[in-house]
Amino acid sequence: MSTISSNRMRITISLIVTIILMTTLVAFSAEPKQGGTLTIRGTDLQNIDPMQLLGRNDDVYIADQVFDALTFPSAKPGQELEPAPLLAKSWEKPDDTTWVFHLREGVTFQDGNEVFPEGEAREVVAEDVVYSINRALDMAEGLMLDSVSGAMAIDKYTVEVTTDVPQPFLLHSHHLGGVRIVPREAVEKLGDKMTTHPVGSGPFEIVSFTPGEEAVLKKNEDYWLPVNLDEIRYVVIPDSTSGVLALESGRVDLNVLVPTDEAPRLLEEGFNVKTRAYSYRGIGFNVTQPPFNDWRVREAISMALDVDTAWKAVIPPELGERAYGQVPPIFSMGYDPEGLKPLDEYNLEEAKLLLKEAGWEDSDGDGTLDKDGKPLSFDIKTFGGSQVRILTILVTQLKEIGIDASILQQDISVWADDLIMGNSGVFFDFSYAGLTGLKSMFHGDNIEASNTHYLNDPAVNYLLDRASRTMNFEERSSLWKRAQRIVVEERAIIPMFFEGTPSIANTRVHDWIAPGWGMQIVTPENNVWVE
Amino acid sequence: MTDYIARRLLVAVFTLFVITFIVFLFIRLTPGDPIQTMLSSGKISPDLADDMRAYYKLDKPIYVQYGNYLWKLAHGDLGFSFTTRRPVVDSIAQVFPNTLQLTVAAVLVAFSIAIPLGILSSVHRNTPIDHLCRIVSMIGISMPNFWLGLLLLMWFGLRLNLLPMWGMGSLSDGLWDYVSHLILPAVTLGTALAGLLTRLTRSSFLDKISQDYVKTARAKGLKERVVLYKHVLRNAIIPVVSMGGLQFGALLGGSMIVETIFAWPGMGRLAINAIQKRDFPVLQGTTLVFAASLMVTLLLVDIINSFIDPAIRYD
Numbered sequence: 001m002s003t004i005s006s007n008r009m010r011i012t013i014s015l016i017v018t019i020i021l022m023t024t025l026v027a028f029s030a031e032p033k034q035g036g037t038l039t040i041r042g043t044d045l046q047n048i049d050p051m052q053l054l055g056r057n058d059d060v061y062i063a064d065q066v067f068d069a070l071t072f073p074s075a076k077p078g079q080e081l082e083p084a085p086l087l088a089k090s091w092e093k094p095d096d097t098t099w100v101f102h103l104r105e106g107v108t109f110q111d112g113n114e115v116f117p118e119g120e121a122r123e124v125v126a127e128d129v130v131y132s133i134n135r136a137l138d139m140a141e142g143l144m145l146d147s148v149s150g151a152m153a154i155d156k157y158t159v160e161v162t163t164d165v166p167q168p169f170l171l172h173s174h175h176l177g178g179v180r181i182v183p184r185e186a187v188e189k190l191g192d193k194m195t196t197h198p199v200g201s202g203p204f205e206i207v208s209f210t211p212g213e214e215a216v217l218k219k220n221e222d223y224w225l226p227v228n229l230d231e232i233r234y235v236v237i238p239d240s241t242s243g244v245l246a247l248e249s250g251r252v253d254l255n256v257l258v259p260t261d262e263a264p265r266l267l268e269e270g271f272n273v274k275t276r277a278y279s280y281r282g283i284g285f286n287v288t289q290p291p292f293n294d295w296r297v298r299e300a301i302s303m304a305l306d307v308d309t310a311w312k313a314v315i316p317p318e319l320g321e322r323a324y325g326q327v328p329p330i331f332s333m334g335y336d337p338e339g340l341k342p343l344d345e346y347n348l349e350e351a352k353l354l355l356k357e358a359g360w361e362d363s364d365g366d367g368t369l370d371k372d373g374k375p376l377s378f379d380i381k382t383f384g385g386s387q388v389r390i391l392t393i394l395v396t397q398l399k400e401i402g403i404d405a406s407i408l409q410q411d412i413s414v415w416a417d418d419l420i421m422g423n424s425g426v427f428f429d430f431s432y433a434g435l436t437g438l439k440s441m442f443h444g445d446n447i448e449a450s451n452t453h454y455l456n457d458p459a460v461n462y463l464l465d466r467a468s469r470t471m472n473f474e475e476r477s478s479l480w481k482r483a484q485r486i487v488v489e490e491r492a493i494i495p496m497f498f499e500g501t502p503s504i505a506n507t508r509v510h511d512w513i514a515p516g517w518g519m520q521i522v523t524p525e526n527n528v529w530v531e
Numbered sequence: 532m533t534d535y536i537a538r539r540l541l542v543a544v545f546t547l548f549v550i551t552f553i554v555f556l557f558i559r560l561t562p563g564d565p566i567q568t569m570l571s572s573g574k575i576s577p578d579l580a581d582d583m584r585a586y587y588k589l590d591k592p593i594y595v596q597y598g599n600y601l602w603k604l605a606h607g608d609l610g611f612s613f614t615t616r617r618p619v620v621d622s623i624a625q626v627f628p629n630t631l632q633l634t635v636a637a638v639l640v641a642f643s644i645a646i647p648l649g650i651l652s653s654v655h656r657n658t659p660i661d662h663l664c665r666i667v668s669m670i671g672i673s674m675p676n677f678w679l680g681l682l683l684l685m686w687f688g689l690r691l692n693l694l695p696m697w698g699m700g701s702l703s704d705g706l707w708d709y710v711s712h713l714i715l716p717a718v719t720l721g722t723a724l725a726g727l728l729t730r731l732t733r734s735s736f737l738d739k740i741s742q743d744y745v746k747t748a749r750a751k752g753l754k755e756r757v758v759l760y761k762h763v764l765r766n767a768i769i770p771v772v773s774m775g776g777l778q779f780g781a782l783l784g785g786s787m788i789v790e791t792i793f794a795w796p797g798m799g800r801l802a803i804n805a806i807q808k809r810d811f812p813v814l815q816g817t818t819l820v821f822a823a824s825l826m827v828t829l830l831l832v833d834i835i836n837s838f839i840d841p842a843i844r845y846d
Contacts, residue, residue, distance in 0.1 A: 044804065046612075046614070046615035046617065047615050047616055047617060049616075052616045054569070054575070055565070055569055055614060055808075056614065056615070144576060146576070146578070195616070195617065210796075211615070211617070211622070211625065212625070212626065212796040212800065212801070213698060213699070213794075213796045214698065235697060235698065235794070236697075236698075236794055236796070237696075237697045237794040238791050238794060238800060238803075238804075239791045239792045239794070241681055241792075242681070242684060242696065242697065242791075242792050242793065242794065245681075245684055245685060245688065245689050245696065246688075246696050246697060248689055249688060249689045249692065249696060251696060411563070412563075412568060412807075413561075413562070413563025413564065413565070413567060413568050413809045414561070414562045414563050415563075416563055416567045416568040416570070417562040417563035417564075417567050418562065420567055420570060445577075446577060448577075449570050449576075449577035449580065450570055450577070
């Protein structure tokens, strides 16, 4: 008995010692280190003028290091992508159309360049913000600033921005939050060099920028936040397999765009996988095209699909989440799985009944439903990606109830053109459209543009319009959820899953955040360091 | 010869004009443009899409667009990229020399493998050496370069850690930096050509080696080495050089996969990006440059052949 107690005691002591040692080691290794180079693999670099970044993520990631904006998209749990203070330390809204920003004092532009010689940089002031907003209003592509009616400097550190109508999304990345602050002198003096060697007030300065090849950035010693890294090398490796090999070789620390299929293997090899840019994937209908203009057909197809089985077979659990609506979990506004889940029902018998009610029966006994001599046969149009395998499973399920569905894989531009022109009855549906994606995709005003479902439901239009002008978050979120519910009830969409594009880093990289609406290396919330 | 070159240049200009028309028309007839893609995913608003179409004159009738394009082209202006906002001329000027370097290196790799192997194979006809050379050349021809590229990258970059895995080296960082970056992409690009040229060298050698003038040379008591290199090689090499030249032009426009795998900043990658993003101005510019390069190469091959064999005349 005493031997057993003694053994237990020894085991307990050993465990305690091990835990203490491990805790010490973890605490020691978690101590941020100064210096070092972070090598990031991207797919292209072309032009980092902050007004010309539309559609090029890699350039946005570099611009995020060179420039500061008034706000940045938070990565804090529960506040993901909500605007957090950056150059603006605070702001207030005296009324629904006026925003007053109070700038951080003592922030300077980068020096040691053509514009500001070493030691001669000047402070970022309200006039710079006004100048940058006006420049954005004149020429920015991809920023939604239509509602901004003016910007003026109240004093050295205070800026007032007015909007024509209440604009609750003003501070988000696609709006004013995407306006990066530039000094007028840089624009005037650098001219075309703004595209490759711009000057801002961000945590890193451009050392070299070779389009299509590489960007080298060094630490801005005068940045208002401490910066751990000495240098960032952003290398262009367009081929995804080569990019993964470069990561595995240790020559690249962080790969910001890894194919979903590769992620589980790299995770097993000990790499860290993170994702932030969840975006919606589903099946969409053009609700004006026969036979999908009949709600019963859309509802029956929805009921005949076992989406859970299909998406789980393809997407690793770390990289996806089941979708019941269009709004992804990273947006607190409108994300409503509890409310929408009951609308998702897998019921083959009910599906068959609905199709029969709509006039679709197998009259000739060939196994395919038909109506007026025409079989229920269609292509689901898509472009390449993990969704093709999921759709393959789903079309097999549809054959079980006599629907002859197949997949038509297209070039992405052709796919987009077909959708916009209304040539696709049913299609793979996806959206990177950000916070206001629901409006882009389902508002009647966007038909023949981003509303490829051709849905023109007055209730949806009304709710989305009202939400877009509602400053109160709770009320706006409620309106958004109601609009989304109607869209799902209408079966304009069959939500499948939210997919995150994985970013993968080796274990020497710490305190990093997966890119998503920008890349945050140094912010008030994180400061990347390398061992 | 001068008249011949002048005639060829005139034909080249006319051919390029026809190519601009075909490329312009086919690109415009293909559904989709970059603005449609951004519009469908909600990245831009319908108003901005209209503004962008007006800015890039995509809202004009196709013949007006073509007229504008030709007018600018005549002034050396290939327009601005839809996606990068950079002048197309600048983008091409930046990457064309890189593709040229890679292609020259690949052709050098191909010749330096093909000629010795081809000669060895023909001299040892129907022996195990010949069989081995033929197997090697068949493997070279048959192996897809995307697979070979990734294999080389995995072994020499990842596992053995001997060579750089991406990008171009710079002479300012030393000769080894420049050469080491060039090795893997040049070998990948040159392997298929090496296989082809090995077979061609072999058959050309076999053809010449049985000619009367070779027998005469041997009868005169010349050493076999002299017979082979002075009498046979000089004649046998002409079709090999012609084929190498033709393939050089094709490689200039066909290095897309290799440039993508090895992140080589060249014309192929520029063209691939333009195709994927429906960047019409860049696509037109790269196609034009590819076509012009091929024509210049063919002309150069003719001129080189006339120097190798003074009997060849183009007048």
